[in-house]
Amino acid sequence: MNAWLAILLPAAVKIVAILAIVLTGVAYTTLAERKVSAWMQDRKGPNRVGPFGLLQPVADGMKFFFKEDITPRQAYRPVYLLAPLITLVPALVTFSVIPFGTSITVAGKSYPLWIAPGMDLGLLFLLSISSLAIYGIILGGWSSGNKYSVFGALRGASQVISYELGAGLSLLTVVIWSGSFGLADIVAAQKGHPWFFLTHFLGFVVFLVAIFAETNRLPFDLPEGESEIVGGYHTEYSGLRFAMFFMGEYANMITASALLVLLFFGGWNLPFVDWAKFGPVWGGVLSAAVFFTKIACFLFFFIWVRWTLPRFRYDQLMDIGWKRLFPLALANLLLMTTLMVFFGFGVKK
Amino acid sequence: MRLQRPKLTWWERTYFPAILQGLVITFRHIPRFNKRVTLEYPEVRWGLPRKYRGAPVLLTGLDGQEKCTSCKLCQFICPPKAINIVAGETDLAKEKFPREFTVDMGLCIFCGYCQEVCPVEAIWLKDEYELADYDRTRLIYTKEELLARGRKQPYLPGKEKPLEEVKP
Numbered sequence: 001m002n003a004w005l006a007i008l009l010p011a012a013v014k015i016v017a018i019l020a021i022v023l024t025g026v027a028y029t030t031l032a033e034r035k036v037s038a039w040m041q042d043r044k045g046p047n048r049v050g051p052f053g054l055l056q057p058v059a060d061g062m063k064f065f066f067k068e069d070i071t072p073r074q075a076y077r078p079v080y081l082l083a084p085l086i087t088l089v090p091a092l093v094t095f096s097v098i099p100f101g102t103s104i105t106v107a108g109k110s111y112p113l114w115i116a117p118g119m120d121l122g123l124l125f126l127l128s129i130s131s132l133a134i135y136g137i138i139l140g141g142w143s144s145g146n147k148y149s150v151f152g153a154l155r156g157a158s159q160v161i162s163y164e165l166g167a168g169l170s171l172l173t174v175v176i177w178s179g180s181f182g183l184a185d186i187v188a189a190q191k192g193h194p195w196f197f198l199t200h201f202l203g204f205v206v207f208l209v210a211i212f213a214e215t216n217r218l219p220f221d222l223p224e225g226e227s228e229i230v231g232g233y234h235t236e237y238s239g240l241r242f243a244m245f246f247m248g249e250y251a252n253m254i255t256a257s258a259l260l261v262l263l264f265f266g267g268w269n270l271p272f273v274d275w276a277k278f279g280p281v282w283g284g285v286l287s288a289a290v291f292f293t294k295i296a297c298f299l300f301f302f303i304w305v306r307w308t309l310p311r312f313r314y315d316q317l318m319d320i321g322w323k324r325l326f327p328l329a330l331a332n333l334l335l336m337t338t339l340m341v342f343f344g345f346g347v348k349k
Numbered sequence: 350m351r352l353q354r355p356k357l358t359w360w361e362r363t364y365f366p367a368i369l370q371g372l373v374i375t376f377r378h379i380p381r382f383n384k385r386v387t388l389e390y391p392e393v394r395w396g397l398p399r400k401y402r403g404a405p406v407l408l409t410g411l412d413g414q415e416k417c418t419s420c421k422l423c424q425f426i427c428p429p430k431a432i433n434i435v436a437g438e439t440d441l442a443k444e445k446f447p448r449e450f451t452v453d454m455g456l457c458i459f460c461g462y463c464q465e466v467c468p469v470e471a472i473w474l475k476d477e478y479e480l481a482d483y484d485r486t487r488l489i490y491t492k493e494e495l496l497a498r499g500r501k502q503p504y505l506p507g508k509e510k511p512l513e514e515v516k517p
Contacts, residue, residue, distance in 0.1 A: 040375045044387040308375040309368060324363075 014115050018095055021292075026250040027057035029299055036300065037307045067239035074145030075236065083143060084237065084244035087136025090129045091251035097122040098258050099184045101268050101288030105280030113288055114184070122183040123175065123263075127168065130255055131214070133248060134160045137223050140245070141233030152232025155314065156223035159213055162321030163220075167210035169329035170203040173336035174263050187267030197264035202332040204264045206325050211256045213317070216249060217302055219309040220317055227311075257298035258291075265294055402461045402474040405452055406499035407492065415496055416471035419447040423463035423472055431456035432463060450492040455485055473499065 031046070031053065038045030046053035071080060099122075101113035119125065134156055141153025174196050175181055178189030190196055197204040213220040224232040234245045261267060268275070268287035275283040312320070360366060388395065397403075410416045419436035437448035463472045477498065482488055490498070 036379070038387075039379045042378055042381060042384055042386050044385050044389070304372060304375065308371045 010111050011115060014111075014113070015096075018100065018115060019092065022092065022095055022251060022254060023247075025254055025295075026247050027061065029250045029253065029303075030060065030246070031056050032299065033303050033306075036303045040304075040307045061243070064240055064243040069239035069241060070236070072145060072236050076143040076145065079139050079143035080236075081241070083136045083140030084241040084248070085136070086139060087133050087248035088244040088251070090132040090136075091248040091255065094126050094130050094251075094255045095258075097125050097183065098255070098262070099187065099267070100291055102275050102284050104284035110280075111284075112184075113284055117184075120180065120182040120185070123171065123181045123186070126183070126255070126259065127171075130252065131160065131164060133252055136245070136248065137216070137233045140237065141223070144233070144236040146236050148229040148231075149233050149235050151229045152223040152225065152235070155225070155229075156216070156233060159216075159220065159222055159317065159321075162318055163210045163213040163325070166206055166321060166325035166329045167214060169326070169333055170206035170210065171263060172333055173200050173203045176337060177340060183262050183267075187262055187269065190266040191269050195264060195266040195269075200264065200332070200336065202328060203336070206329045206332065207264070208260065209320070210325060211260065212302075212305065213321070215252045215256050215302070217253065218306040219312045221311060222314060222317060225311065253299060253302055254295060257295045257302065260298050261291065261294040267291060268294075397476045401476045402459045402464075403477040404454065404459075404475060404480055404490075404498065405457065405463055405472055405495070406475045406477075407450060407495040408471055408473050408499045409496060414441060415446065415492070416469050417447050417450060418443045418469055418471070419445040419450075420468065422466045422468065426462045426466045428460060428462065429456040429458055431458075447492060450495060452490045452495060454480055454488040454490060475499070475501075477501075 034056070035045040035053070046056045049055040049059045071077060096115040097119045099112065099114040099117075103110045103112040105111070116122075137156040138153045141149040141151075141156065144150075174186060177196070177200070178186045180186060180189070186196075212218075216223055222232075224234070226232070229235075234242055237245060268291040270290055275287045277283070278286055408416050417434075419434055421434050421436070424430075424432045424434050431453045433449070433451045433453075434447050435449040436445055438444065439446040459474065461474050464470075464474050475498065480488070
């Protein structure tokens, strides 16, 4: 009994803590989106609810709760009701394999700061689970029984097949250099080594572009395309179900930022800083703080890009995906493996 | 007509130079805190132009009586038929006065024809625009209400024309 408790209790505490952090992060990313977009357009942004509008996410959440949940008569009900969950749940499940910091040692026992420690296929798991989110979009758009929603769903489907290839191939070089699919191993490989966005710049650029398409953010938010197809896949959704799509999108943004930080920006590493020197507790806490700060920077970047660029045209997106990113990722793979095999680059174990 | 597309270098065709330029522009707008265009409405208001057409009101003459002589020109010209007048007789020099004068603000389209057509400048489109209500029946303004609104100070000083006495 005690042995089970020793495993379950820390895991439960970590799950609750990480979910709380992530959901708060999602809420405040929406606020940041509104604030930053307002500033970029010389406006003030929400500032009525709480100081500087800081309680705005709470008000938004309450509004979502009290809104009527409408199901259109022509919708295919079971799938229609399930689709938002299919978007939201994988978006939250991905956080189980993301390491948030080194580890905290309490009473001689070390607790790594992630829910599934020792997961040595973390990257594969994360990629496969996070691309499940597109099923929510496809099914939601299809089951709405609305032609604009179906257009959104179709766009989502074709977008995802043109981008997954480039994204996956661009990550392969990172995996080859660090010799592991484990996210913590990849972070460890960047300790005392230039972060991978310097050494794998081409791969980084390809992945960055692809991740914008994967998270359905501008300039690749074709499934939504509010100026062309009303609201795309979530046209018919309202109330809490719309909120689920919304939260899923922002949670995916956080996952994407976390992935970028872990793979290319050294995770919780800082140059010339060793977290072990800060003591058993503070080392872990500080490393997690650094990690979240880096994630916040990328979230800002996502928002910044969204309020700068117009949407790409559909054929342009296909063109970029298949004829630019995919060959670039292949070339990058060839270059990096050549450098590693014949010139001895890479991370020495 | 055939447009000549500009020749782009391969670097320009990657979209990157344009994207970077755009990012710089949007970023430079973030810290311009004293140049925000937001007007925090209930506390701050726009100055209205002098000819602003808000809710129609009835004006009072210097003798303290309403200027309206119940000629019903406004009632006839009103496109949505929002004005309704019941005329009555009076001992004053103008001989006629409106016993009832209602404007249905649910119908009014703020066209200003009533003001234009009035021979005695009795009806006027004032600078009032916060007219929403939860009850439609309350949107039918009676004579007393219209006169009270006409006596209110305008938002802008000096907007209202000096009232002229009704000449017999």
